Amino acid sequence: MNNKKWFVILLINFGLVSGCTEKPQWKVMYDECKDKVQASLSEAKKDKNTQSMGEMAESMGIATCEIIKSTCEGNEEGFTCKAITDNKK
Numbered sequence: 001m002n003n004k005k006w007f008v009i010l011l012i013n014f015g016l017v018s019g020c021t022e023k024p025q026w027k028v029m030y031d032e033c034k035d036k037v038q039a040s041l042s043e044a045k046k047d048k049n050t051q052s053m054g055e056m057a058e059s060m061g062i063a064t065c066e067i068i069k070s071t072c073e074g075n076e077e078g079f080t081c082k083a084i085t086d087n088k089k
Contacts, residue, residue: 025085026069026076026081026084026085029085030068030072033061033064033068034062034065037061037064040061041054041057041058041061044057071084072084
């Protein structure tokens with residue numbers, strides 16, 4: 001019986017700790033956005049003929065990702081941030 005008690009306490013603590021370290025939804029979306037932009041344009045940046053176009057498109061894509069960050073960073077509970085994150089779900 002004592003082992004079960006410690007096991008339950010361990011599970012509860014693990015749940016509390018993992019919940020506290022989770023990234024906010026907007027941060028996950030921001031990181032995914034940057035990763036997708038960079039991955040999708042990596043081929044274009046390798047080719048000399050399309051390198052400048054790829055760099056310009058990457059800048060535009062990253063700027064779009066920055067909208068998520070600037071909207072949500074200071075006000076996660078704001079209407080606009082919630083609209084962005086709710087749209088992802």
